[in-house]
Amino acid sequence: MKGTVQPQVLPLAITDTMAVSRLANTIWRHHYSGIISERQIDYMLQQRYRPELIRVQLPSTDIWWRKLLLNDEIIGFSCYVRTAQPAVFKIDKLYIHCDHHRKGYGALMIADAIALMREHHFRSLILTVNKRNHTAIAAYRYYGFEVVGDSKVDIGGGFFMDDYLMRLVR
Numbered sequence: 001m002k003g004t005v006q007p008q009v010l011p012l013a014i015t016d017t018m019a020v021s022r023l024a025n026t027i028w029r030h031h032y033s034g035i036i037s038e039r040q041i042d043y044m045l046q047q048r049y050r051p052e053l054i055r056v057q058l059p060s061t062d063i064w065w066r067k068l069l070l071n072d073e074i075i076g077f078s079c080y081v082r083t084a085q086p087a088v089f090k091i092d093k094l095y096i097h098c099d100h101h102r103k104g105y106g107a108l109m110i111a112d113a114i115a116l117m118r119e120h121h122f123r124s125l126i127l128t129v130n131k132r133n134h135t136a137i138a139a140y141r142y143y144g145f146e147v148v149g150d151s152k153v154d155i156g157g158g159f160f161m162d163d164y165l166m167r168l169v170r
């Protein structure tokens, strides 16, 4: 839109890891309470979003961390990964602060994932999403993903991820 500042999707830098870790805490506590337990939220934040953990993943050629930047502020992030199947690219994380939902920014990040997928010659795009995360499922369907299976994963600590597996079909 004319005159409107559009956010940019850019690679995450080492100096962004603290900000993304903090943003993940904010988004997860807001979004997942009511979907998974507070204990599971604490466990998964520790397991996936410690700044030092993100930092060691940045140089990897199997993991792509991205940030959504609006007016110099990180308002969202995503992370894509290579999978055990050589042709399959996976959106492992996709999170936007709730103040910025429903503005088409999720679509922008999906377009970024598709561009990277093509650049690296993957042929299909998948993701997993909690079965109770109805708003994200609605967004993924809108982007052209369909449920193609279930994904129940033991993540340790007595916790499970009870997800749908979705694949981009158009």
Ligand SMILES: CC(C)(COP(=O)(O)OP(=O)(O)OC[C@H]1O[C@@H](n2cnc3c(N)ncnc32)[C@H](O)[C@@H]1OP(=O)(O)O)[C@@H](O)C(=O)NCCC(=O)NCCS
Pocket: 027, 031, 093, 094, 095, 096, 097, 100, 101, 102, 103, 104, 105, 106, 107, 108, 128, 129, 130, 133, 134, 135, 136, 138, 139, 140, 142, 143
């Ligand atoms: C899921 C998420 C990335 C979507 O991003 P977004 O920028 O809010 O969504 P978009 O503006 O691109 O929405 C595109 C379309 O998806 C659908 N959609 C998006 N959010 C929706 C919601 N809360 N309820 C119903 N439909 C929704 C709508 O059809 C929407 O089009 P519309 O706004 O014109 O009706 C974002 O809401 C988010 O970060 N959610 C919290 C974290 C999360 O659950 N991440 C996924 C983990 S697997």
